[in-house]
Amino acid sequence: MYVTVYLLLLAPGLLAALGPALTRHLAPAAAVRALTALAILASASTAWGLAVLAIGGLARTGEVQAYAKSDPAALAAADPVPRTLGALAAALLVIALVRFTRAAWRRQRDVRALTPLRDLPAAGDLIVLDTENPDAYALPGRAGRIVVTSGMLRALPHDECQVMLAHERAHLRHRHDLYAAATVLAAAFNPLLGRVRESAALQIERWADEDAAAQAGSRHLAARSLARAALATTGRAGGLRGSLAYLRHQVTARVAALQAASPASCWSAAWPALVLVLLTTLALADTTGALGRFLEVLHP
Incomplete structure (x- = not known):
C-alpha cells in the first residue's frame, strides 16, 4: 500500500480527463458503454483508495491498537500511513458517501414523481398530453412509456414525428436511464x-439519434426532425427530471452530427484509456492484497 493506494486516488482524475476524448473515436453506443465503465471504475478506485488509507491511518491510533493487541513497530513498518492522513481519508469517504446517497435519493424521488404519468391512458407505449407546449420524452422503467404533447405532434410532419418517436423508443429499448444513472x-x-x-x-x-436515423433510413430526415422540434420549443430543453427528453442535450451539436457521415468506432485510438484501465485494475488488485497483509499484522 505504499504507492498503489495513491495511484488509486490519481487514477480517477486521469480517467476523467481521458474519458470525454474517447467520444471523438467511438460511435455513440460504444462511447456510452465505455464512459459508463470508466465512471464506475473511477468511483470504485476512489472509494477503495480512501477506504484503505482510512484503515491504514486510523488503525495506528491507540484505541485500535489496544483492541487489536498489535505491535506498533510492525504496524508502522507494514503501512506507514500517518494518522492525520487516515482521518482525512475517512472524512473524504464519508462526504463522498453522503453525496452518493443524496444523488441516489434524488433520482428515486424523480422516478416516483413520474408515476402519475405512467397511469394515464396510453395507446401502446404512447401517452399524448393535450397541451400546446411542444415536448416529448421517455419515461424509463420496466413498463416504459413515451410522453408527447399535442403541441409537438402538431409542430412536426408525420415522417418527422416518426423519427422523434423512434428516438424515444431507442431510449427505452437500450435502457439508457441505467447508463445515465450510473454516470x-x-x-x-x-x-x-x-x-x-x-x-x-x-x-x-x-x-438514440443514430438509432432513429437508421430506422428512418435518412440521416437528413432525422436532423430535420430534431432541428424543427428545437425551433418549435424556442430553445427550451424539455422533459421532466428523471425522464430522457428529445431536446435535453446540445441540439445544435446533434444536428451537425446527423448531417455528417454515420460514425464508426476506432478502438485503436482508445489505447491510452485502455492502458489506464489496466493499470487501475492492477492497482486495485495490489492494494487489496496489501490490505490483507496489513490486517494480518493488525490482528495477529
Whole structure:
C-alpha cells in the first residue's frame, strides 16, 4: 500500500480527463458503454483508495491498537500511513458517501414523481398530453412509456414525428436511464467525473439519434426532425427530471452530427484509456492484497 493506494486516488482524475476524448473515436453506443465503465471504475478506485488509507491511518491510533493487541513497530513498518492522513481519508469517504446517497435519493424521488404519468391512458407505449407546449420524452422503467404533447405532434410532419418517436423508443429499448444513472451517481461520489457525466449524457442522446436515423433510413430526415422540434420549443430543453427528453442535450451539436457521415468506432485510438484501465485494475488488485497483509499484522 505504499504507492498503489495513491495511484488509486490519481487514477480517477486521469480517467476523467481521458474519458470525454474517447467520444471523438467511438460511435455513440460504444462511447456510452465505455464512459459508463470508466465512471464506475473511477468511483470504485476512489472509494477503495480512501477506504484503505482510512484503515491504514486510523488503525495506528491507540484505541485500535489496544483492541487489536498489535505491535506498533510492525504496524508502522507494514503501512506507514500517518494518522492525520487516515482521518482525512475517512472524512473524504464519508462526504463522498453522503453525496452518493443524496444523488441516489434524488433520482428515486424523480422516478416516483413520474408515476402519475405512467397511469394515464396510453395507446401502446404512447401517452399524448393535450397541451400546446411542444415536448416529448421517455419515461424509463420496466413498463416504459413515451410522453408527447399535442403541441409537438402538431409542430412536426408525420415522417418527422416518426423519427422523434423512434428516438424515444431507442431510449427505452437500450435502457439508457441505467447508463445515465450510473454516470450521475459516479460523478456525485467523485466530482472530478463531472465531464464524464456530461459527455455520457450527450452520447446517450446521440445513440438514440443514430438509432432513429437508421430506422428512418435518412440521416437528413432525422436532423430535420430534431432541428424543427428545437425551433418549435424556442430553445427550451424539455422533459421532466428523471425522464430522457428529445431536446435535453446540445441540439445544435446533434444536428451537425446527423448531417455528417454515420460514425464508426476506432478502438485503436482508445489505447491510452485502455492502458489506464489496466493499470487501475492492477492497482486495485495490489492494494487489496496489501490490505490483507496489513490486517494480518493488525490482528495477529
